[in-house]
């Protein structure tokens with residue numbers, strides 16, 4: 001997944017990935033890895049890191065989830081939510097299968113409000129093979145009620 005860094009975003013040094021490898025499960029990776037969203041990438045040492053770190057594809061090299069930029073307080077391996085900004089107006093939210101409850105947490109509402117303040121207008125929620133689009137100009141509660 002291509003992601004962009006908003007002008008006011010800086011990767012925070014106090015937010016290392018550590019044992020979190022959640023993006024290697026929740027986000028689909030294209031050629032040559034071919035890993036579908038919602039399944040652990042075959043190159044992932046779960047809870048440790050990438051087995052082909054030096055040779056990992058460009059889309060893995062350039063991805064930083066929004067937590068690393070300071071959005072939200074709970075690291076994705078605990079929240080089961082990975083968020084990436086794909087354009088100045090569009091963010092993707094990747095959920096672990098069966099964890100739509102994560103959308104109903106108060107912290108998640110705070111995150112959506114922060115994205116709205118950053119002028120993000122469109123949210124795509126991806127959960128395995130399912131995806132749903134939301135307009136962030138509409139009430140945030142609509143998105144939080146999603147049963148995806």
Ligand code: SF4
Pocket residue numbers: 016017020021022023024063064065066067068075076077082
């Ligand atoms: S989801 Fe975020 S914190 Fe977790 S491994 Fe990926 S980039 Fe690092």
Ligand code: SF4
Pocket residue numbers: 023024025029033041042043044045049050051052053056057060
């Ligand atoms: S290639 Fe490595 S960094 Fe990329 S998704 Fe797979 S395990 Fe993660």
